[in-house]
Amino acid sequence: MENLILASASPRRAKILEMMGIKFNIVIPEVEEVMFLTDSKRTVSVNAELKLEWCRKRNPNSVIIAADTVVDLAGCCITKPESMDAAFAMIAELAGREHRVYTGVAMWQPGEKLKIVIDETIIQFKLLDEVGIKEYFKLVDPLDKAGAYDADQYGDLLIESYDGSHTNIMGLPEEVVAKFLRNI
Numbered sequence: 098m099e100n101l102i103l104a105s106a107s108p109r110r111a112k113i114l115e116m117m118g119i120k121f122n123i124v125i126p127e128v129e130e131v132m133f134l135t136d137s138k139r140t141v142s143v144n145a146e147l148k149l150e151w152c153r154k155r156n157p158n159s160v161i162i163a164a165d166t167v168v169d170l171a172g173c174c175i176t177k178p179e180s181m182d183a184a185f186a187m188i189a190e191l192a193g194r195e196h197r198v199y200t201g202v203a204m205w206q207p208g209e210k211l212k213i214v215i216d217e218t219i220i221q222f223k224l225l226d227e228v229g230i231k232e233y234f235k236l237v238d239p240l241d242k243a244g245a246y247d248a249d250q251y252g253d254l255l256i257e258s259y260d261g262s263h264t265n266i267m268g269l270p271e272e273v274v275a276k277f278l279r280n281i
Contacts, residue, residue, distance in 0.1 A: 141201030
């Protein structure tokens, strides 16, 4: 699709579209993201829409996909860590526990209404000690990732099991995007 824009700076989202064989352009939205501490679904929905609307104002004739991903632990929204210490604390908190990953996907094509879908994947983390977390951080930069981890990059060191979309954990549920693009 020649006029498809991915409104995202995420290399993982771009990788997912590339794996799907989709042609697209990247536009990085300049928005201030919001966080509703106890409402992860609202957080991803609002942020995905903010990104899409920013991009749509500048590209009114393009099909646009924007997304936002957070980790939800026991009803508390977790976004990207601001430091390595915060990343360590996040992984230590997730260790041995079940959590959810929510991705809000905002999609729009000219002449149609904005569509937002929230995808959920349930993840069970392995029990991890300080050494295991530090070893993971030697392999993966956790600072640009919701929950301080990447399921696609050595995720097997952290994730015991999951129920739902693997690409959702990466930040863009392939199934949601494929359905949207099929309907265009």
